[in-house]
Amino acid sequence: MLFAILEGSLLLFVVGSARFGAGEAAREASEAGNAVDADARIVRQVRLSAIGSTSLAKVTSIEIYRLIEQPDGTLVKDVSKVNRYQIDGAPLGSIAWPSSARNVTNGSMDFLGITINYRYDWKSGVLLSAGPFISNQAFYIRLEPQSY
Numbered sequence: 001m002l003f004a005i006l007e008g009s010l011l012l013f014v015v016g017s018a019r020f021g022a023g024e025a026a027r028e029a030s031e032a033g034n035a036v037d038a039d040a041r042i043v044r045q046v047r048l049s050a051i052g053s054t055s056l057a058k059v060t061s062i063e064i065y066r067l068i069e070q071p072d073g074t075l076v077k078d079v080s081k082v083n084r085y086q087i088d089g090a091p092l093g094s095i096a097w098p099s100s101a102r103n104v105t106n107g108s109m110d111f112l113g114i115t116i117n118y119r120y121d122w123k124s125g126v127l128l129s130a131g132p133f134i135s136n137q138a139f140y141i142r143l144e145p146q147s148y
Contacts, residue, residue, distance in 0.1 A: 003124045011133065013050075014057040014120050018137040021049035025114045026139035029064070033146045038099035039064055043089045046116060051137075052087055057120045059087040060134075066097050067111035067140055075111055075140055106145035113140045 028045040032038035046052045046062055066081035081097035103110045120133040 007123060010056055010123065011120055014054070014118070015135070015137075017050035017054060018057070018116050018118055018135070021046050021051035022114055022116050022137040022139040024049055025062070025116070026112070026141040029112050029114060030141045030144045032099070033104040033143050034099050034102040036100060038102070039083055039085065039095075040089055042114065043085050043087070047087055047089075051116060051118060057118045059116060059118045061086065061092055061117045063113075063115040063117070064097070065113045065115075066102075067113050069111060075113070077113060102143060104143050104146035109143040109145055111140060111142050113138060 025042045025045045029038065029042050032041050035041070042064055043062055046059065051057060052059060062085045064083045064085070066078040067075040068078050069075055078097075083095050083097055084092040086092060102112070115136050115138040117136045118134075120135070122130065122133070
């Protein structure tokens with residue numbers, strides 16, 4: 001019972017850390033806009049947050065992508081504009097949506113999504129045989145206008 005409480009506490013810390021890290025990365029993305037180093041700044045923010053610096057979980061990838069606003073106001077991921085990075089900033093595949101191509105004009109700014117994919121390996125108990133807990137945390141944000 002004691003190990004189950006400890007395991008649950010560690011998992012809650014990891015989930016909370018992922019949420020905080022994704023939120024901070026989204027804030028950085030909004031501020032960075034279409035700066036040349038915007039993606040590097042976003043990944044750096046994740047790396048410096050608790051989810052990026054803890055040994056309790058492993059960040060498997062960070063996705064930065066464009067969101068398309070639908071007529072009803074919902075946001076849908078543009079699958080052709082997705083950049084994936086490792087926690088150290090190395091790209092996974094090609095850069096499909098360079099930061100310089102992001103719209104930061106007042107009134108028509110792009111929506112941007114960030115997803116942190118991570119893995120939590122159980123430390124003890126019967127859950128060890130269940131395999132790792134694989135999850136993600138996403139945040140959506142609208143880029144701040146840089147030009148009016």
